[in-house]
Amino acid sequence: MLIHLSIKNLAIVKSLDIDFRQGLSVITGETGAGKSIAIDALGLCLGDRAEASLVRANSSKADVSATFDTTQLLNVQKWLIDNDFMDADEVPADLIIRRVISSEGRSKAYINGFPVPLQQLKLLASNLVSVHGQHAHQQLLKPDMQKRVVDNFADHADLLHDVKSHYGSLNQAHRELELLLGEQQSRTDRKSLLEYQVQELDEFALSENEFQELEIEHKKLSNSQTLLEQTQKSFYCLYDADENSAMNAVQTSVEMLAELQEHDAELSPIVAILNEALINLDEASNQLRAYSDKLEIDPMRMQQVEQRYSKALDFARKHGVRPEALYNCHQLLATELSELNKQEESLDALQQQLSVLNSQYLKSAKKLSESRIIASQALAQQVETHIQAMNMTKAKFSVQVDFDPRQSASSSGLDRIQFTISTNPGIAPDALDKVVSGGELSRVGLALQVISSKGNQIPTMIFDEVDTGISGPTASVVGKLLRKLGASCQVICVTHLPQVAASGNQQMFVTKFTDNETTETHMICLKENERIEELARLLAGDTLTDSAIANAKELLQHYQ
Incomplete structure (x- = not known):
């Protein structure tokens, strides 16, 4: 304390x-x-x-x-x-x-x-400490405060927690559903476009690195006639031109210098280089011959490569990417389409989940409502007893708890709670703000505060x-x-x-x-005598009379 x-x-x-x-x-x-x-x-x-x-x-x-x-x-x-x-x-x-x-x-x-x-x-x-201010009674006119008073009296924190927990799950699912539904039209439009684009690219079926390979082959086929003519001519100059071939010229030089190196050793390295050149020329000539032998001029293949290469360029321009990135673009579009399909599946699953969550929420809210109804009856009886003792002898106080599953879900359940009172016989009970005066509201509020204090720590x-x-x-x-x-x-x-x-x-x-x-x-x-003087002042004002002092003494003795 x-x-x-x-x-x-x-x-x-x-x-x-x-x-x-x-x-x-x-x-x-x-x-x-x-x-x-x-x-x-x-x-x-x-x-x-x-x-x-x-x-x-x-x-x-x-x-x-x-x-x-x-x-x-x-x-x-x-x-x-x-x-x-x-x-x-x-x-x-x-x-x-x-x-x-x-x-x-x-x-x-x-x-x-x-x-x-x-x-x-x-x-x-x-x-x-619990503080109750002089304006606290006015808060009793608010439905949320009345609900809070009932819940505090009922002391059913576990039921409130269940409702709040189920409401949190339900509310989260609702937000996710609203987000999916809000984007459904744009998602549908995007899905239609992606289905067309992915199907088109699926049919084209460009494999990874295929464009680079097409580009190389296209260049080769486009220049196949020139490649054949030039390689054959090069082979002729290197090897097949009889006495005028490069091989014959180098061979002749090697034979002439081989004899001379006996007279000057400095020529030996040159002879070695020329011998190595002969070997390289021979290897190059063999490879040129092999290359020109297998080089084919195939108009049909040229047409096929030309068509696929051109189509790849068209798709790249259509999707706004470099031709080399067309394969990756295809994969990204296919992934996006797959995600959109998953979202459609999630929408169906979420709607089913909402039904389950809503059922769980309703069940917990109903249990909370039943507890509130029981508590409200006991609360109303105690409040009525207290206010009748405070000179509201004919007052009838009640707490209405109406469970309405049609209203929007909230973290505090689905109840509408209203304190009603009838201060005089023959008058139907009505809401506090329509019936009680300021003094009567103070008495009701004080009764509720005293009642709610029992059992708290x-x-x-x-x-x-x-x-x-x-x-x-x-x-x-x-x-x-x-x-x-x-x-x-x-x-x-x-x-x-x-x-x-x-x-x-x-x-x-x-x-x-x-x-x-x-x-x-x-x-x-x-002290006691000072209390008597202060009580007399409260009773009679600033002028203390013998009568006021006597009344104050009697009042103090009555309570002590």
Whole structure:
């Protein structure tokens, strides 16, 4: 529970230290004195947004810290252990949360002296304090809030998780289906084009590297007559021209120089070179003869190669690629067509999957609805009991849960939940916003907050003027209700009602001091005689009469 709150240079507070006890602590004070300043400061420790305007004028920073006793808070201890703020064998000590806000609006948060991001602070805070603001009752008019209240009361987190999980799968499948359907026309058009292109290329059936081979063969066949004539002529010049052939000339030179090398050894290398030339000339002549013998002039083959080569060039121009890349282009188009066919198959499979997912979602949503119906009956009965005790003796409260499988799926199920009430006999129940006054709504809201607090593990509940619009005997009932709640958890309540103030186990008084230059807010814990004076002020105004004092004493004794 919260045991201490320290505030420095926050708004109109210069320095303030407050000790809190178990039970119901009430905060009262003059209008505009800053009764909610402690709640605002604690909110900063719980992760509320910080602004530069919160820093007291002429101060460089505001500093607030809240100290909690975690001895009995096993879930908080586990969180601290899991996040390395304490060891598993460590004896639980006080938990200190600190928030520092600079005059520029920057803020820092600390848990037991360790700096932490704000999101982590909020996770811890959700296990420590539950705050109910003075405008919280208005939220009850919203259908989503009514649904949340029922779910919190029902405590069926596992059913909510199932619905949310099935909804996530169903929603993902819907998005995939919408994407496929949205692209279906363009996919169909593209598929038709690809089918034509791939079929055309399949029929042509160009193999890998075939174009390069066609190009070589085409060039050879195109020049086959010239190749034959020139190679035969070369062979004649090298070998077959009798005395005028290259072979004969080199042979003659070799014979002449062979005789001379006996007279000059320097000619020997030249003779060796010429002998090697003879060998090469002979080899070249043989190869030329073989080449020209096998070289055929085949007009039919020339026509076939010409046609296929030209067709390959046409396809390359048609697809906007180099002829050498036509084979790869064919493979890419075939792959794309295959992928489009798979998407068509996926569309059919996805539609079948959607049917299964939708069935699973409906089943889980129906189970959730059945649990809500059971919980809503118990919730309505308890709310009705509480509000009848708060001077709404003829009120009839009910919770309608309508399961509608025709509405769009949502992560919270398929229920329409509405709180209805009849405040007078003979009047049909209707929605809260059409029936109740502000004070009656406050009573309904307070009843729901008290009911929803039962069984939760949050040790501290804060009510910031939630009794607005309540007075007279009803205020007395509210005070008793809050005091009873304080027996099971720590309750802090900002109030202007003397009946609620008298019901507190501890009463804080907030006052404002000004010297025409600066303004400060002070908060003190009242002793019994001081409480009587404050209760008398709440009962009778600023002028304290003997009658008001007597009434205050009687009121305080009634609750203590």
